[in-house]
Amino acid sequence: MLIVLNNKCNLTKEEFINYKEGLETLENKHEIVLCPSNIFLALSNLEKIKLGSQNVSSKPMGAYTGEVSAEQLKSFNVKYSIVGHSERRKYQQETPVDINKKIKMLLENDITPIYCVGESKEERQNNQYKEVIKNDILKSLEEIKDEDKNKIIVAYEPIWSIGTGIIPTIDEINEVVEMIKEILPNNRLLYGGSANDKNIATLKNINNIDGYLVGGLSLSIENLKIFLENL
Ligand code: PGA
DSSP, X not given: OEEEEEOOSOOOHHHHHHHHHHHHTOOOSSEEEEEXXXXXXXXXXXXXXXXXXXXXXXXXXXXXXXXXXXXXXXXXXXXXXXXXXXXXXXXXXOOHHHHHHHHHHHHHTTOEEEEEEOOOHHHHHTTOHHHHHHHHXXXXXXXXXXXXXXXXXXXXXXXXXXXXXXXXXXXXXXXHHHHHHHHOTTSOXXXXXXXXXXXXXXXXXXXXXXXXXXXXXGGOHHHHHHHHHTO
């Protein structure tokens, strides 16, 4: 299984150094990817854990104040990058057009995109979720060659589940996973949204997924250990 740790905008330098020591103690039969804040990438050389970023610029290196480009991430040994996370869509107004540019930048630099997609609570209640997800995939992955498209990891993240402690039913997740598999049969697929040590026994029943993207859980070494033991 592939487990992606999304630290989001958390931890001070001292806290991160402590946290990193904890990560070194994790037993991992699984592939673990750490996505820390960019400022910690240079401190994140871990033996058994791969490195990911939480975002990437849609621009190349150059005069783009405040941005971090795919070339720069690559030079820090970053192998994966989350792209299109719902928090970036919400707070930075990222659109599928931006996401498409970012995915292309990552692929050009041999970084595996972890593309996040999912519906809001309202879109689920109005029964629009399938349409919303399908359209987002088509727009975000537009004009990407099949060969490259297959390298993208898709994370199904219902927005109403992220950070809320609420998870969809297994049937609800299976339905969307199946639909995504019909569009992208060769891609690895993750589930994300309040996955934790307490609900992993339930989430394990999702058919056909390759792993999990975890936010809150990623910050607790103790709970992560329980999660990994129960995978
Ligand atoms: P959560 O976050 O596990 O805290 O719900 C998941 C995510 O934002 O990717």
